[in-house]
Each structure stands twice: as C-alpha cells, then as structure tokens.
Amino acid sequence: MNHFRNYNLARASLRPRYWLVAGLIGLLAGLIGGPALAEDVELAKAEKDCLACHDKEGVNKTLQNGEVLSMRISTKAFVESMHKENSCEDCHADLDAKTHGKVKSDIKSKRDYTVSQADVCRECHKKKYTQYDDSVHAAMIKEGSKKAPLCSDCHNPHTVKSFKEVLPIEATPCLKCHEPIFKAYSKDVHGLERVAKGKSAPLCADCHQAHDVKAASMGExxxxxxxxxxxxxxxxxxxxxxxxxxxxxxxxxxxxxxxxxxxxxxxxxxxxxxxxxxxxxxxxxxxxxxxxxxxxxxxxxxxxxxxxxxxxxxxxxxxxxxxxxxxxxxxxxxxxxxxxxxxxxxxxxxxxxxxxxxxxxxxxxxxxxxxxxxxxxxxxxxxxxxxxxxxxxxxxxxxxxxxxxxxxxxxxxxxxxxxxxxxxxxxxxxxxxxxxxxxxxxxxxxxxxxxxxxxxxxxxxxxxxxxxx
Ligand code: HEC
Ligand code: HEC
Ligand code: HEC
Ligand code: HEC
Ligand code: HEC
Ligand code: HEC
Ligand code: HEC
Ligand code: HEC
Ligand code: HEC
Known part of the structure; x- marks a missing residue:
C-alpha cells in the first residue's frame, strides 16, 4: 500500500504544485489506514476536472489518417483500476493547461500516439522495461514493426486490473494480436482446464513469459x-x-x-x-x-x-x-x-x-x-x-x-x-x-x-x- 504513495510523492516532489494534493492524500491514507476500496477512492480535484470533460459519451477525436480515437475515460473503471491512486498528471505531464481542449493536437494515427506515449510507464515500472526490452516484441519494434505490442497495447493504463485476480481467459492481452492461436489454445487441454479450474493451468504468459517473450522455437x-x-x-x-x-x-x-x-x-x-x-x-x-x-x-x-x-x-x-x-x-x-x-x-x-x-x-x-x-x-x-x-x-x-x-x-x-x-x-x-x-x-x-x-x-x-x- 505504502509504496504507491511513494510513487506519487516522488513524482509530486518534482512538481511543487502537486505537493499539497499528494500530501493530503498521503495524510488521509495514513489516518484511515488499511487498503482503499474502490468506492473509498476520492479523486482529487485535478482528476475530477479532467474527467468532467473526458468521461462523456461521444468524446472522440478524428486523427489525421481518419481513425477515430475515443477520448472517453470512464471514471468508474479508473477508480477501480490499479492506477486509481495515480494522478492523470503522473502520466500526462506534457499537456499544456492553457491550450488543452481548445486547440486541436496533431496526432497522425492511433499507433503513432501509442508510440509517442511509450515511455510513460518507465519511471514507476523500471523492472518491466528491462524484461520487455529483451523480448522478441521489443526487437520487432526496433526493426520497425508497426504491429508489435508496447506496454499500453497489453495494459490499458486507465482500467488495468491486478493480475492476482483470476480473469477469464478472454482477458489475456495476447488475444488481441494472436487470435488464431488463442482459439486453438482455448480448446486444448490447458485452455479447457483453465476455464474449468482457474489458475493452475497455464495461460499464454505462463509458457511464453509476459514481458521477456522469446521466439517460441528458439532455446529451451x-x-x-x-x-x-x-x-x-x-x-x-x-x-x-x-x-x-x-x-x-x-x-x-x-x-x-x-x-x-x-x-x-x-x-x-x-x-x-x-x-x-x-x-x-x-x-x-x-x-x-x-x-x-x-x-x-x-x-x-x-x-x-x-x-x-x-x-x-x-x-x-x-x-x-x-x-x-x-x-x-x-x-x-x-x-x-x-x-x-x-x-x-x-x-x-x-x-x-x-x-x-x-x-x-x-x-x-x-x-x-x-x-x-x-x-x-x-x-x-x-x-x-x-x-x-x-x-x-x-x-x-x-x-x-x-x-x-x-x-x-x-x-x-x-x-x-x-x-x-x-x-x-x-x-x-x-x-x-x-x-x-x-x-x-x-x-x-x-x-x-x-x-x-x-x-x-x-x-x-x-x-x-x-x-x-
Ligand atoms: C475542457 C475540457 C477538457 C478538459 C478539462 C481536459 N481535456 Fe483533455 N481533451 C479535451 C479535448 C476536447 C481533447 C481532444 C483535443 C483534440 O481534438 O485535439 C482532449 C484530448 C486529451 C488527450 C489526448 C491527447 C492530446 O494531446 O490530444 C489527453 C491525453 C487528455 N486530453 C488528457 C487530459 C487530462 C489529463 C486532463 C486534466 C489535466 C484533461 N485532458 C482535461 C478536453 C478536455
Ligand atoms: C498510468 C499512466 C496513466 C494515467 C494515470 C492516466 N493515463 Fe491517460 N493515457 C496514458 C497512456 C499511456 C495513454 C496512451 C494510450 C494509447 O496508447 O492509446 C493515455 C491516453 C489518454 C487519453 C487519450 C485517449 C486514449 O484512451 O488513448 C486520454 C483522453 C487520457 N489518457 C486521459 C486521462 C485522464 C483524464 C486521466 C486521469 C483520470 C488519465 N488519462 C490517467 C497513461 C495514463
Ligand atoms: C505482450 C503483452 C504485454 C506487454 C507488451 C507488457 N505487458 Fe505487462 N503484463 C502482461 C501480462 C500478461 C501480465 C500478467 C502475467 C504475468 O505477469 O506473468 C503482465 C503483468 C504486468 C505487471 C504486474 C505483474 C507483476 O509482476 O507485478 C506490470 C506492473 C506490468 N505488466 C507492466 C508492464 C509495463 C511497464 C510494460 C511495458 C514495458 C508491459 N507491462 C508490457 C502483458 C504485457
Ligand atoms: C506514477 C507511477 C506509475 C506510472 C507512471 C505507471 N504506473 Fe502502473 N502502477 C503504479 C502503481 C502505484 C501500481 C499499483 C500496484 C503496485 O503496487 O505495484 C501500478 C500497477 C500497475 C499494474 C498492475 C500490477 C498488478 O499488480 O497486477 C500494471 C499492469 C501497470 N501498473 C501497468 C502500467 C503501465 C502499462 C503504465 C504506462 C502506461 C504504468 N503502469 C504507469 C504506478 C505507476
Ligand atoms: C502452469 C503450469 C503448466 C504448464 C506451464 C504446462 N502445463 Fe500441462 N497441464 C497443467 C495442468 C494443471 C494440467 C491439467 C491437469 C493434469 O492433467 O495434470 C495439464 C495437462 C497437460 C496434459 C494432459 C495430461 C493428461 O493427463 O491427459 C499434457 C499432455 C500437458 N499438460 C502437456 C504440457 C506441455 C507439453 C506443456 C508445455 C508446452 C505444458 N503442459 C505446460 C499445467 C501446466
Ligand atoms: C502450454 C504452453 C503454452 C501455452 C499456454 C501457450 N503457448 Fe504458445 N507456444 C507453445 C509452444 C510449445 C510453441 C511452439 C514452440 C516450438 O516450435 O517449439 C508455441 C508457439 C507460439 C507462437 C509462435 C508461433 C509460430 O508461428 O511459430 C506464438 C505466437 C504463441 N505460441 C503465442 C501464444 C499465445 C498468444 C498463447 C495464449 C493464447 C499461447 N501461445 C499459449 C506453448 C504454449
Ligand atoms: C499488439 C499486438 C500483439 C500483442 C498484444 C501480443 N503480440 Fe506477440 N507478436 C505480435 C506480432 C505482430 C508478432 C510477429 C508475428 C507473429 O509471429 O505472429 C508477435 C510475435 C510473438 C511471438 C514470437 C513468434 C515466433 O515466431 O516465435 C511470441 C512467442 C508471441 N508473440 C507471444 C505473445 C504473447 C505470449 C502475448 C501476450 C502476453 C503476445 N504475444 C501479445 C503482436 C502482438
Ligand atoms: C515423434 C517421433 C518419435 C517417436 C514417436 C519415437 N521416437 Fe525414438 N527417436 C526419434 C528421433 C527424432 C530420434 C533421434 C534423436 C537424436 O538422436 O537426437 C530418436 C531416437 C531414438 C533412439 C536412439 C537413442 C540413442 O541413444 O541414440 C532409440 C533407441 C529410439 N528413438 C527408440 C524409440 C522407441 C522404442 C520408441 C517408441 C516407444 C520411439 N523411439 C518413439 C523420434 C521418435
Ligand atoms: C515421443 C513422443 C512424446 C514426446 C516427445 C513427449 N511426450 Fe509426453 N507423453 C507422450 C505419451 C505417448 C504420453 C502418454 C503415456 C501413457 O499414458 O502411457 C505422454 C504423457 C505425458 C504427460 C502425462 C503424464 C502422466 O502420466 O500423467 C505429460 C504431462 C507429458 N506427456 C508432458 C510432456 C512434455 C512436457 C513433453 C516435452 C518436454 C513431452 N511430454 C514430450 C508422448 C510424448
């Protein structure tokens, strides 16, 4: 519990105007103690302000290549996510408060946007980057692949749940890009066992790793x-x-x-x-x-x-x-x-x-x-x-x-x-x-x-x- 407070404080200390908010949250949590349940999470004013515009039906942005990117962030899902204690600013420090929402930003495509945000998680999840950087997916990105996954392809930062929960197999992020394999897996001895009995049977990452994924037929x-x-x-x-x-x-x-x-x-x-x-x-x-x-x-x-x-x-x-x-x-x-x-x-x-x-x-x-x-x-x-x-x-x-x-x-x-x-x-x-x-x-x-x-x-x-x- 305490260490995410630390993330907040560490980042907040870099930006004085967040001292107060972070300090207050820290103090409050210290007073209340115990794990914060979703419904206990009281968003700070800054987040509420952002969500006032962003948690609305139909807030979309048409990108330069014609794709439509939904700008909607669900308050409910965010408050239930593992990032509920983070401020929007932790990850969106580069927005300009003066022009934001008034002047349209230039985004070429969804992929371009994802790539531009690819380093956002680094400060708080260094170890995962080290593992990921050694993967076949990261190597493909270095070779110019437009399809290989970055952190946010596998984890929606606004809705991410704890992996300690046993989620339905359809929630595995690998499904998005490896559908034929997922279909085969879901009918094989492990997929069926996983559905019937939960955690003991392997899901993709148990055999392949999640971050340090290697080419399947190489090595042992x-x-x-x-x-x-x-x-x-x-x-x-x-x-x-x-x-x-x-x-x-x-x-x-x-x-x-x-x-x-x-x-x-x-x-x-x-x-x-x-x-x-x-x-x-x-x-x-x-x-x-x-x-x-x-x-x-x-x-x-x-x-x-x-x-x-x-x-x-x-x-x-x-x-x-x-x-x-x-x-x-x-x-x-x-x-x-x-x-x-x-x-x-x-x-x-x-x-x-x-x-x-x-x-x-x-x-x-x-x-x-x-x-x-x-x-x-x-x-x-x-x-x-x-x-x-x-x-x-x-x-x-x-x-x-x-x-x-x-x-x-x-x-x-x-x-x-x-x-x-x-x-x-x-x-x-x-x-x-x-x-x-x-x-x-x-x-x-x-x-x-x-x-x-x-x-x-x-x-x-x-x-x-x-x-x-
Ligand atoms: C007044 C309404 C409003 C508020 C308040 C607002 N936004 Fe936005 N936001 C928008 C609109 C409109 C867009 C789409 C802009 C466009 O079409 O280029 C947008 C786009 C974005 C994007 C997409 C990337 C980009 O640069 O366009 C992000 C990320 C974002 N907002 C985050 C935030 C965060 C974080 C906050 C709070 C600090 C916030 N917004 C507050 C209206 C708002
Ligand atoms: C843990 C980091 C993190 C936090 C916290 C976070 N975001 Fe984001 N956000 C991202 C990343 C990364 C992207 C780019 C996702 C992608 O690849 O499309 C993004 C994208 C967005 C977008 C563009 C639409 C989209 O879904 O891609 C909006 C709008 C946005 N964020 C608003 C917010 C608001 C409002 C908050 C606070 C309630 C918030 N974010 C909190 C990391 C974060
Ligand atoms: C190819 C999909 C994929 C990519 C890319 C990916 N992850 Fe993960 N990540 C997973 C899966 C699946 C799990 C849960 C299973 C596991 O850890 O074995 C997970 C678990 C996690 C966890 C929590 C588990 C733990 O051990 O604490 C964190 C934090 C995390 N990822 C962060 C990241 C970051 C940061 C990046 C970018 C460097 C990233 N992930 C890239 C699929 C991915
Ligand atoms: C400001 C710090 C911060 C940033 C930036 C951040 N995270 Fe997190 N993340 C946290 C905290 C705190 C938790 C809560 C869980 C914990 O104790 O590790 C968390 C939890 C997670 C989990 C769930 C871990 C689990 O236990 O299953 C995933 C997955 C994850 N983050 C992915 C990301 C991704 C992807 C990004 C970038 C888009 C990102 N995070 C950016 C602080 C951050
Ligand atoms: C996360 C643990 C885990 C991993 C990793 C794993 N399995 Fe399994 N496997 C299970 C469980 C649980 C079952 C179902 C219960 C049982 O029959 O043992 C099972 C069942 C099987 C069965 C059917 C056994 C029977 O009695 O009919 C075979 C064959 C099998 N696994 C082969 C493999 C192969 C090959 C790999 C690697 C490519 C592998 N397993 C990786 C956990 C695992
Ligand atoms: C029980 C272990 C196990 C599980 C679970 C598993 N795989 Fe595999 N996977 C393998 C094995 C074994 C190979 C073949 C390796 C070889 O050629 O020796 C493989 C191969 C692959 C390949 C390479 C295919 C190619 O074209 O060569 C991909 C991609 C892949 N798996 C993705 C997935 C995804 C996505 C999931 C989840 C839906 C998954 N795997 C679940 C064991 C597993
Ligand atoms: C955003 C899309 C995307 C996601 C999500 C994704 N992958 Fe991949 N992955 C690719 C692409 C593209 C390739 C290269 C083409 C191929 O081999 O299918 C690849 C290749 C692989 C390979 C190497 C294939 C080989 O030849 O040996 C493995 C193994 C693999 N992925 C496993 C996974 C696992 C496990 C997950 C989930 C934890 C996952 N992938 C999630 C896009 C993705
Ligand atoms: C799926 C194919 C396959 C099946 C089924 C199979 N083998 Fe083999 N076997 C091989 C291959 C390939 C080698 C060569 C391995 C090497 O030398 O590296 C081998 C090697 C051997 C060797 C030589 C080992 C040595 O010490 O040089 C013997 C003996 C053998 N097999 C007996 C059997 C017997 C008996 C069965 C049935 C109970 C059997 N194999 C089933 C493919 C198979
Ligand atoms: C030459 C073919 C062959 C190879 C290679 C092989 N298996 Fe098997 N395996 C079998 C057969 C046949 C059985 C069933 C034996 C029986 O029940 O009499 C079996 C049984 C099993 C069982 C069930 C054991 C039990 O008695 O409950 C597991 C688990 C298993 N194999 C895993 C693996 C794993 C993991 C590998 C790769 C490291 C592997 N097998 C490689 C042919 C093979």
Missing part, C-alpha cells in the same frame, strides 16, 4: 516451463520411451502431444564453439539471399546446396564450424496449441522409426532472424533419407565435426528399416549402438581413404547381427 524456455509444472514428466516418459533425454532434445513436446498436427524436421544452424544458434546479423540479410541463390529453382535446397551453404556460414562463424541440429516439430503455431489429453499422444515408435515416416517428409533449414524469430528455407526431404546423399552427409560430419544426431539417426532408420516394436528397449538401444559404431567406422575408413560415396552394405539383417555383441 518453453520446454523448461512445461517441465516446471509437469515435474514428473521425464520419469513418466522414461517408463516407455528409451533415452527420453535425447527424444526431448530432438522433438518438441507438441510434436507428440498435438496428435493431428503435421510435423516436420527443422535443421537448425549452430555455431559449434559457442553452442549458440546462428543468427542473422542486423542489417545484413544474408540467409535469405544465400539460400535463394543456392536454391535457384525454388524446389528446396538439395544436398549439394545445403552443404555449400553450410560451408559459407562456417566461414562467418566465430569458430569456423557451423553444425546442423535436427529437431522434430509441428508445422504451425496453431498446431503447437492443440495439445490433447495424454491418451491421444503419439506413442507408436513406428510413427517415426520407420522408413518414409511422415514427420520426415517435410524439412526446413532455419536461422534466427534479426529480431530473434526464425527465418526458414525449405530443404528437399531426400537430404535426410536417400542413400545417395550419404556423401554430403559425410561432408557435414567433416565440416561440423560433431555428430549430427538426427541425421545420423535418420540414416540408421533408412538402413535398418522398421526396427522397434516388440524387441524391447534394451535390444533397441544395443541395436542402435551397433549400427552407430558401424557407421562411424565406415566414415573413418572413407575419410582416411578418400573414397567416394560408397554405400555401406548395411542391411536390417546385418545390423541385427551386430546387436548382441
């Missing part, structure tokens, strides 16, 4: 959020999913939990020394240009093009080594929010571990764009699976010098054919170990002898033979 932030609520999840998957850690690293949670989603393999470029995902340098759009050049027919990058791109990016990277890391994910943002109850989740090993499995029919290459969001380019699916691509895959090994686990694995799948089902987890593991070792050996031989694309004579039978050793 969302996965960590899932696991912070579902603390037992790793152990529960381990009961049936061998090497859960590796699966979780290579597959996004929605790829299994949104059963109807279309999936794809996303090859992500990493700098192998820093272990950071490669990103486009601001102002030097290279990725799109290079990828377009390498893929002149627009059919998706083939093995050769992918390899030469990788070489180019390696020259740019600090370590001189760019590696690809595969990740299985859903194809659209909407599908990422169609999580179902657990009984519908993908459990069939063959859905992935079978030649021609559908998730591997669509492949993209991504890099982080200047605002942190992914830039994508299509890749021909053969890059992953055709035996003739062995050589360029070896090339990646050489350049990357790290094992590209997904590619590695996919090759094994192609060669070993349908593997899993009844053999049991240990057998499966051993089997894979065997094939891996064999592949590695072949690779070393090829590297040493400089032989060309000799296809290893691995067959399901021979790989099974390797298993028991």
């Amino acid at each position: 932030g969302i996965k960590d959020a899932c696991l912070s609520c579902h603390k037992e999840a790793v152990a529960q998957h381990q009961d049936w999913l061998p090497n859960t850690g590796r699966h979780f690293a290579a597959i996004s949670c929605p790829a299994c939990h949104a059963p109807d989603a279309k999936r794809r393999v996303n090859l992500r470029l990493f700098d192998s020394a820093t272990n950071v995902q490669m990103s486009e340098k601001t102002g030097v759009p290279q990725f799109a240009r290079r990828a377009d050049e390498a893929d002149s027919k627009g059919m998706g990058l083939d093995e050769r093009a992918l390899w030469s791109l990788l070489k180019e990016f390696s020259q740019d990277s600090s370590s001189g080594k760019t590696v690809l890391r595969g990740r299985l994910e859903v194809q659209s943002g909407v599908e990422a929010h169609q999580l179902s109850e657990k009984s519908k989740a993908l459990k069939d090993c063959n859905a992935c571990h079978k030649e021609g499995a559908s998730p591997f029919q669509s492949v993209t290459l991504t890099i982080a764009g200047p605002d942190g969001r992914p830039l994508r380019h299509g890749v021909q699916k053969d890059v992953l699976s055709s035996l003739t691509s062995m050589d360029s895959v070896r090339g990646f090994y050489a350049i990357g010098s790290t094992r590209i686990k997904l590619l590695d694995y996919l090759l094994i799948m192609v060669m070993a054919g349908a593997v899993c089902v009844p053999i049991g987890h240990m057998t499966v593991k051993l089997l894979f170990k065997g094939v891996r070792e064999k592949l590695e050996a072949e690779r070393l031989v090829a590297a040493a002898g400089g032989t060309d694309a000799a296809t290893p004579a691995t067959s399901p039978a021979s790989s099974t033979e390797q298993a028991p050793k």
Whole structure:
C-alpha cells in the first residue's frame, strides 16, 4: 500500500504544485489506514476536472489518417483500476493547461500516439522495461514493426486490473494480436482446464513469459516451463520411451502431444564453439539471399546446396564450424496449441522409426532472424533419407565435426528399416549402438581413404547381427 504513495510523492516532489494534493492524500491514507476500496477512492480535484470533460459519451477525436480515437475515460473503471491512486498528471505531464481542449493536437494515427506515449510507464515500472526490452516484441519494434505490442497495447493504463485476480481467459492481452492461436489454445487441454479450474493451468504468459517473450522455437524456455509444472514428466516418459533425454532434445513436446498436427524436421544452424544458434546479423540479410541463390529453382535446397551453404556460414562463424541440429516439430503455431489429453499422444515408435515416416517428409533449414524469430528455407526431404546423399552427409560430419544426431539417426532408420516394436528397449538401444559404431567406422575408413560415396552394405539383417555383441 505504502509504496504507491511513494510513487506519487516522488513524482509530486518534482512538481511543487502537486505537493499539497499528494500530501493530503498521503495524510488521509495514513489516518484511515488499511487498503482503499474502490468506492473509498476520492479523486482529487485535478482528476475530477479532467474527467468532467473526458468521461462523456461521444468524446472522440478524428486523427489525421481518419481513425477515430475515443477520448472517453470512464471514471468508474479508473477508480477501480490499479492506477486509481495515480494522478492523470503522473502520466500526462506534457499537456499544456492553457491550450488543452481548445486547440486541436496533431496526432497522425492511433499507433503513432501509442508510440509517442511509450515511455510513460518507465519511471514507476523500471523492472518491466528491462524484461520487455529483451523480448522478441521489443526487437520487432526496433526493426520497425508497426504491429508489435508496447506496454499500453497489453495494459490499458486507465482500467488495468491486478493480475492476482483470476480473469477469464478472454482477458489475456495476447488475444488481441494472436487470435488464431488463442482459439486453438482455448480448446486444448490447458485452455479447457483453465476455464474449468482457474489458475493452475497455464495461460499464454505462463509458457511464453509476459514481458521477456522469446521466439517460441528458439532455446529451451518453453520446454523448461512445461517441465516446471509437469515435474514428473521425464520419469513418466522414461517408463516407455528409451533415452527420453535425447527424444526431448530432438522433438518438441507438441510434436507428440498435438496428435493431428503435421510435423516436420527443422535443421537448425549452430555455431559449434559457442553452442549458440546462428543468427542473422542486423542489417545484413544474408540467409535469405544465400539460400535463394543456392536454391535457384525454388524446389528446396538439395544436398549439394545445403552443404555449400553450410560451408559459407562456417566461414562467418566465430569458430569456423557451423553444425546442423535436427529437431522434430509441428508445422504451425496453431498446431503447437492443440495439445490433447495424454491418451491421444503419439506413442507408436513406428510413427517415426520407420522408413518414409511422415514427420520426415517435410524439412526446413532455419536461422534466427534479426529480431530473434526464425527465418526458414525449405530443404528437399531426400537430404535426410536417400542413400545417395550419404556423401554430403559425410561432408557435414567433416565440416561440423560433431555428430549430427538426427541425421545420423535418420540414416540408421533408412538402413535398418522398421526396427522397434516388440524387441524391447534394451535390444533397441544395443541395436542402435551397433549400427552407430558401424557407421562411424565406415566414415573413418572413407575419410582416411578418400573414397567416394560408397554405400555401406548395411542391411536390417546385418545390423541385427551386430546387436548382441
Ligand atoms: C475542457 C475540457 C477538457 C478538459 C478539462 C481536459 N481535456 Fe483533455 N481533451 C479535451 C479535448 C476536447 C481533447 C481532444 C483535443 C483534440 O481534438 O485535439 C482532449 C484530448 C486529451 C488527450 C489526448 C491527447 C492530446 O494531446 O490530444 C489527453 C491525453 C487528455 N486530453 C488528457 C487530459 C487530462 C489529463 C486532463 C486534466 C489535466 C484533461 N485532458 C482535461 C478536453 C478536455
Ligand atoms: C498510468 C499512466 C496513466 C494515467 C494515470 C492516466 N493515463 Fe491517460 N493515457 C496514458 C497512456 C499511456 C495513454 C496512451 C494510450 C494509447 O496508447 O492509446 C493515455 C491516453 C489518454 C487519453 C487519450 C485517449 C486514449 O484512451 O488513448 C486520454 C483522453 C487520457 N489518457 C486521459 C486521462 C485522464 C483524464 C486521466 C486521469 C483520470 C488519465 N488519462 C490517467 C497513461 C495514463
Ligand atoms: C505482450 C503483452 C504485454 C506487454 C507488451 C507488457 N505487458 Fe505487462 N503484463 C502482461 C501480462 C500478461 C501480465 C500478467 C502475467 C504475468 O505477469 O506473468 C503482465 C503483468 C504486468 C505487471 C504486474 C505483474 C507483476 O509482476 O507485478 C506490470 C506492473 C506490468 N505488466 C507492466 C508492464 C509495463 C511497464 C510494460 C511495458 C514495458 C508491459 N507491462 C508490457 C502483458 C504485457
Ligand atoms: C506514477 C507511477 C506509475 C506510472 C507512471 C505507471 N504506473 Fe502502473 N502502477 C503504479 C502503481 C502505484 C501500481 C499499483 C500496484 C503496485 O503496487 O505495484 C501500478 C500497477 C500497475 C499494474 C498492475 C500490477 C498488478 O499488480 O497486477 C500494471 C499492469 C501497470 N501498473 C501497468 C502500467 C503501465 C502499462 C503504465 C504506462 C502506461 C504504468 N503502469 C504507469 C504506478 C505507476
Ligand atoms: C499488439 C499486438 C500483439 C500483442 C498484444 C501480443 N503480440 Fe506477440 N507478436 C505480435 C506480432 C505482430 C508478432 C510477429 C508475428 C507473429 O509471429 O505472429 C508477435 C510475435 C510473438 C511471438 C514470437 C513468434 C515466433 O515466431 O516465435 C511470441 C512467442 C508471441 N508473440 C507471444 C505473445 C504473447 C505470449 C502475448 C501476450 C502476453 C503476445 N504475444 C501479445 C503482436 C502482438
Ligand atoms: C515421443 C513422443 C512424446 C514426446 C516427445 C513427449 N511426450 Fe509426453 N507423453 C507422450 C505419451 C505417448 C504420453 C502418454 C503415456 C501413457 O499414458 O502411457 C505422454 C504423457 C505425458 C504427460 C502425462 C503424464 C502422466 O502420466 O500423467 C505429460 C504431462 C507429458 N506427456 C508432458 C510432456 C512434455 C512436457 C513433453 C516435452 C518436454 C513431452 N511430454 C514430450 C508422448 C510424448
Ligand atoms: C502450454 C504452453 C503454452 C501455452 C499456454 C501457450 N503457448 Fe504458445 N507456444 C507453445 C509452444 C510449445 C510453441 C511452439 C514452440 C516450438 O516450435 O517449439 C508455441 C508457439 C507460439 C507462437 C509462435 C508461433 C509460430 O508461428 O511459430 C506464438 C505466437 C504463441 N505460441 C503465442 C501464444 C499465445 C498468444 C498463447 C495464449 C493464447 C499461447 N501461445 C499459449 C506453448 C504454449
Ligand atoms: C502452469 C503450469 C503448466 C504448464 C506451464 C504446462 N502445463 Fe500441462 N497441464 C497443467 C495442468 C494443471 C494440467 C491439467 C491437469 C493434469 O492433467 O495434470 C495439464 C495437462 C497437460 C496434459 C494432459 C495430461 C493428461 O493427463 O491427459 C499434457 C499432455 C500437458 N499438460 C502437456 C504440457 C506441455 C507439453 C506443456 C508445455 C508446452 C505444458 N503442459 C505446460 C499445467 C501446466
Ligand atoms: C515423434 C517421433 C518419435 C517417436 C514417436 C519415437 N521416437 Fe525414438 N527417436 C526419434 C528421433 C527424432 C530420434 C533421434 C534423436 C537424436 O538422436 O537426437 C530418436 C531416437 C531414438 C533412439 C536412439 C537413442 C540413442 O541413444 O541414440 C532409440 C533407441 C529410439 N528413438 C527408440 C524409440 C522407441 C522404442 C520408441 C517408441 C516407444 C520411439 N523411439 C518413439 C523420434 C521418435
């Protein structure tokens, strides 16, 4: 309670004429004590004066671009808001009392007005700015986006409520700009749970953060959020999913939990020394240009093009080594929010571990764009699976010098054919170990002898033979 008094006083001390008002409010609150209820809030004369003009039907202003901005501020909503103890002047110090309301001000558009007021909250909410400044939304604004949110796009300063209250999911500010995702979310396992039971199930900001929002498919932030609520999840998957850690690293949670989603393999470029995902340098759009050049027919990058791109990016990277890391994910943002109850989740090993499995029919290459969001380019699916691509895959090994686990694995799948089902987890593991070792050996031989694309004579039978050793 006391600290908002402090905000008022701190600001008021800068403007002597507010000493009296603020002092009186402070004194009054000190005398009364306890939390002020909405109906107890007695607005100061200054606020009443403003609202005498502003709390009227139909006070509108037509802006230069033709948009109509309502000038109406509801006294009731303001008095019930978290800012009820602030004076209008706290945020509107730049108005000229002499001309205000008489001379029309120049405002180009709603967006222009919002942008011009964007720093208003800084003085009292510094910490939120620090978080927000690091977000994908703020980065988009820096890149010139006209659509990314500023503070007042998500919080109406005149009506803002406490987030400690459980509001209906429709009150989430994200809905305004991400409606298709909101619709999907509101029908998925969490949206339904949130409506039925309130606070425990996540709303947008519980998975994405509210201020420090990051690009969704980058980093581990969302996965960590899932696991912070579902603390037992790793152990529960381990009961049936061998090497859960590796699966979780290579597959996004929605790829299994949104059963109807279309999936794809996303090859992500990493700098192998820093272990950071490669990103486009601001102002030097290279990725799109290079990828377009390498893929002149627009059919998706083939093995050769992918390899030469990788070489180019390696020259740019600090370590001189760019590696690809595969990740299985859903194809659209909407599908990422169609999580179902657990009984519908993908459990069939063959859905992935079978030649021609559908998730591997669509492949993209991504890099982080200047605002942190992914830039994508299509890749021909053969890059992953055709035996003739062995050589360029070896090339990646050489350049990357790290094992590209997904590619590695996919090759094994192609060669070993349908593997899993009844053999049991240990057998499966051993089997894979065997094939891996064999592949590695072949690779070393090829590297040493400089032989060309000799296809290893691995067959399901021979790989099974390797298993028991
Ligand atoms: C005499 C009536 C009147 C009073 C009193 C008044 N306003 Fe206004 N206000 C207006 C009108 C009319 C406009 C629209 C001006 C225009 O069309 O450019 C306006 C516009 C505004 C705007 C929009 C931005 C801008 O620069 O046009 C803000 C913010 C605002 N008023 C805040 C306040 C605050 C805060 C107070 C009290 C300190 C206040 N007003 C008192 C009539 C009034
Ligand atoms: C916590 C800060 C804050 C307080 C307190 C505040 N305003 Fe505002 N006000 C803003 C911001 C920020 C905007 C710009 C909103 C936007 O982006 O359109 C604004 C916009 C307005 C507008 C333009 C119409 C609109 O809704 O955009 C009017 C009129 C206005 N304020 C009047 C008032 C009056 C009257 C009071 C006191 C009763 C008041 N404000 C208190 C921050 C504040
Ligand atoms: C993209 C929407 C969005 C933007 C932009 C945004 N906020 Fe928030 N803010 C939220 C949501 C959602 C919550 C409540 C949930 C939470 O905190 O996790 C929240 C909570 C808050 C809270 C109260 C919660 C607390 O932890 O005390 C404050 C204060 C706040 N925001 C201020 C700001 C300021 C200042 C800015 C501008 C720098 C800003 N917000 C920008 C969505 C946004
Ligand atoms: C003069 C100081 C001041 C300014 C400027 C200001 N606020 Fe606040 N804000 C407060 C105070 C005081 C509270 C009361 C809650 C608290 O104790 O933090 C508050 C509460 C909030 C809350 C609700 C926090 C919660 O507990 O859920 C949000 C959201 C918020 N402000 C957003 C904004 C935004 C957006 C702006 C700019 C348009 C802004 N504020 C400008 C002082 C200010
Ligand atoms: C004023 C509009 C607006 C609001 C409100 C808004 N966003 Fe955004 N957001 C955008 C725009 C525009 C983009 C870039 C286009 C896109 O990816 O949809 C974006 C991008 C994002 C991204 C990155 C997308 C990616 O490619 O990974 C995430 C995550 C995100 N928003 C989450 C949120 C969350 C969570 C909220 C609510 C707390 C929110 N947004 C509120 C406009 C908004
Ligand atoms: C390979 C597919 C796959 C991946 C990847 C996956 N899951 Fe699952 N998950 C399942 C299946 C299948 C079940 C149901 C298991 C059962 O009930 O036998 C399940 C069950 C769950 C359950 C319910 C646990 C219980 O027993 O009550 C939660 C929570 C869950 N998963 C969260 C996650 C999270 C979080 C991630 C990402 C870190 C994730 N899952 C990744 C397939 C997967
Ligand atoms: C249960 C956690 C969770 C909740 C709740 C959630 N999201 Fe997401 N969101 C995700 C995941 C997971 C992804 C996909 C990340 C990936 O590709 O790995 C995602 C992706 C996104 C993206 C990027 C889409 C794209 O085009 O790539 C946006 C934007 C987004 N979410 C906004 C929202 C909004 C708005 C809400 C609330 C209506 C919301 N999210 C609720 C987990 C969540
Ligand atoms: C704020 C906490 C929270 C976060 C974050 C969260 N969940 Fe949940 N989740 C819940 C709650 C609560 C339920 C419903 C109760 C239950 O079944 O556990 C639920 C249900 C589920 C279920 C259905 C389980 C079943 O028994 O059928 C799955 C699957 C699931 N979550 C996956 C995820 C994934 C994937 C993420 C991240 C993208 C995630 N959750 C993030 C709280 C959370
Ligand atoms: C959604 C697709 C998907 C499903 C379903 C799936 N996997 Fe996997 N699995 C993968 C991918 C992708 C990898 C490669 C991960 C890596 O190497 O980084 C992998 C790796 C493996 C590995 C090799 C791990 C290692 O140590 O190298 C084994 C063994 C395996 N899976 C067995 C299974 C079994 C058994 C099932 C069924 C119970 C199953 N998987 C279900 C996609 C899937």
